[in-house]
Amino acid sequence: MAGDVNFTLVQLRYFATAAEACSMTAAAQQLRVSQSAVSTAVSQLEHSLQVQLLIRHHAKGLSLTAAGSRFLQELKNFLAHADDLAETARGLGTRLSGELMIGCFLSLSPFLLPRLFAGLAEQHPDLRVQAIEGETEELQEALLNGRCELALMYEMDLAEPLTTEQVTVAPPYVIVPPRHRFAKRKGVRIAELAEDPFVLYDLPHSREYFLSLTESTGVSVQPRYRSSNYETVRSLVANGQGYSILNQRPVRDTTYDGGQVVTLPLLDPVPPLPVVLAYLRNTRLTRRAQAFAEFCRELLRGEDRPAEG
Structure with a gap:
């Protein structure tokens, strides 16, 4: 019974x-x-x-x-909500404390987490936020097994038990080396680069996204180089080894090895990639997670390219 x-x-x-x-x-x-x-x-x-x-x-x-x-x-x-209940019982009111574990997609982390952590530390100085940085599969597993409560990630092939809320979008763009024939253009179409070597940002789900993006414009590419490291992709382009398509744009076009890339808007009518907060469906977020989600909404509201800030 x-x-x-x-x-x-x-x-x-x-x-x-x-x-x-x-x-x-x-x-x-x-x-x-x-x-x-x-x-x-x-x-x-x-x-x-x-x-x-x-x-x-x-x-x-x-x-x-x-x-x-x-x-x-x-x-x-259940235990996370028990901690919430204990805080309320102690009369802490709106002052949040304790730990919150969130997830963040690898290529989003350097662009979003520092600003989020700094802003949250100012608003809620007693709240300690830690992050699991990983690829889509790792973050989904962390959400499903309770290692983190919510995650910032791209809306790509997410598992059925998860629900998402879009907080911003990440439009794709092209990078080419400084001496490229299109370096002084104000934009480029993928078809114009069909004969150029392609450098692929090669993470699970991301690779499928970038390859499907080129195919949607009628161009089928065979990558000359692949790398799962965002900065390696940029450095390969800076050193004249091809062009690439990315979503997150640093403030400066300098690469780790001192090279330069030229950023070109993509003129093809391709949709931007949604950046979402993901969490378990039919699960009530703790007050800590709700505060994190609300700060994400405030910080990213109106942005169309999170990296540029």
């Missing part, structure tokens, strides 16, 4: 810590309690729920059962 289920917040926290540490001993050290206290709390929780959550491996730590993995995923959101 559901009414017979009886567990405590302490048991839930001890289980979550043990599950993430994959060890009763490590969990006890983090929680600064005895190992027996952690073990007893987890056993009592399993008894109350009438389900095994952890598999104990002799001298090899712990692993989650399928039920335990799903329970941990739901529990992280």
Whole structure:
């Protein structure tokens, strides 16, 4: 019977810590309690729920059962809201404190995170924000397993359990070396570059986006160089190894190795790439996450190219 289920917040926290540490001993050290206290709390929780959550491996730590993995995923959101409730009970009002873990797509991070962190630190000095920087798959996994509460990313092939809110857009543009025949133009079409070598920013989903973008204009390109590093792509172009198409634009056109690229608006009628806040569908964000989302909206409202600030 559901009414017979009886567990405590302490048991839930001890289980979550043990599950993430994959060890009763490590969990006890983090929680600064005895190992027996952690073990007893987890056993009592399993008894109350009438389900095994952890598999104990002799001298090899712990692993989650399928039920335990799903329970941990739901529990992280519950514990985050429990912290919110505790803040309200202590009468902190609108003063936010504690930690918030967010995700951010690799190529967006250097353009957005410094401004977001600085602005949030001014508005909420007691709020500590940390970021997981990664590709689309890594960020989706972090959202699904509760490692982060929301993520700033491009709206590209996102998983069904996620919902998104667009906060700005990132129009694509072309970069060419300074001595390129089109370097002094005010814009360029992809078809005009069809015979030039192409340098591809090669991240999962990003590569498909850039290649589909060229194909949408009737041009099929075979990249001469590929790199998963944004600055390597820019430096290759600066050194005369081709042209590239990117979305985020630095304030200056100087590359890490001292070279220069020339930025050209793309004249083809291709849509900009939406930048979104993503989080689990049907999940209520904590006050910390809501504050982060609101600051993102304020900072990026009206921007059409986040990198230029």
